[in-house]
Amino acid sequence: MQIIFQDPYASLNPRMRIRQILGEALDTHGMATGKARRQARIAELLDLVGLRPEYADRYPHEFSGGQRQRIGVARALAVEPGFIVADEPLSALDVSIQAQVVNLLCDLKDRLGLTMLFISHDLDVVEFLCDRVIVLYLGKIMEIAPTEILYRHPRHPYTQALLAASPVPDPAQRLDNRPLLTGDIPSPANPPSGCVFRTRCPRAQAACAQTIPPLIEVAPEHWKACLRDNLPTPLT
Numbered sequence: 001m002q003i004i005f006q007d008p009y010a011s012l013n014p015r016m017r018i019r020q021i022l023g024e025a026l027d028t029h030g031m032a033t034g035k036a037r038r039q040a041r042i043a044e045l046l047d048l049v050g051l052r053p054e055y056a057d058r059y060p061h062e063f064s065g066g067q068r069q070r071i072g073v074a075r076a077l078a079v080e081p082g083f084i085v086a087d088e089p090l091s092a093l094d095v096s097i098q099a100q101v102v103n104l105l106c107d108l109k110d111r112l113g114l115t116m117l118f119i120s121h122d123l124d125v126v127e128f129l130c131d132r133v134i135v136l137y138l139g140k141i142m143e144i145a146p147t148e149i150l151y152r153h154p155r156h157p158y159t160q161a162l163l164a165a166s167p168v169p170d171p172a173q174r175l176d177n178r179p180l181l182t183g184d185i186p187s188p189a190n191p192p193s194g195c196v197f198r199t200r201c202p203r204a205q206a207a208c209a210q211t212i213p214p215l216i217e218v219a220p221e222h223w224k225a226c227l228r229d230n231l232p233t234p235l236t
């Protein structure tokens, strides 16, 4: 397992050349031993993420934000992981650069058969990149579903509010009856009793303060943690 960090301006050692940064991962795991194999693997990794192999002798400050994140991706790939945690890998990048990194991750996922846990607040990117979505609120799972189902038929009040708040190109097309959330997120150190979403939920009822909603499969591969209408959908 490997991780791609959020901020490529903080996750690369400024005193190390790219060759050392990538080589360190290989050395630590005893991979690509011997000078020739090590150099070849570093060149291969840079090529894999769309950077020229001759960049290996540069320092991080000589790269743009998008290029730095590509180096972070190459470092994660160095040890041939089967699973990558990508922790908000786009949030520190300019919007114009984000699409390049998204396409790179998408391409690598398909080419290398990676499983990736992609953490993001960007609903459009999640829809584009992910096969399955887990919606969290205050660290608790609210809903799990295949991406297409979740975006077309969100069942949890929080997911519905999230999707309704997502910007649309033409605001005139927005439905007037979209559920809007009010108030602030409670402190994770002192979460509400029962359902953690209840202080902002437009559908909250008295029982929501008493009972922690269990995560229930309400349709095939579709899970929801909500006390209302939480009966399994009959299969037709």
Ligand code: SF4
Residues within 6 Å of the ligand: 157, 158, 195, 196, 197, 198, 199, 201, 202, 203, 204, 205, 208, 213, 225, 226, 227, 228
């Ligand atoms: S359990 Fe209650 S408060 Fe929580 S999401 Fe469902 S209706 Fe809202």
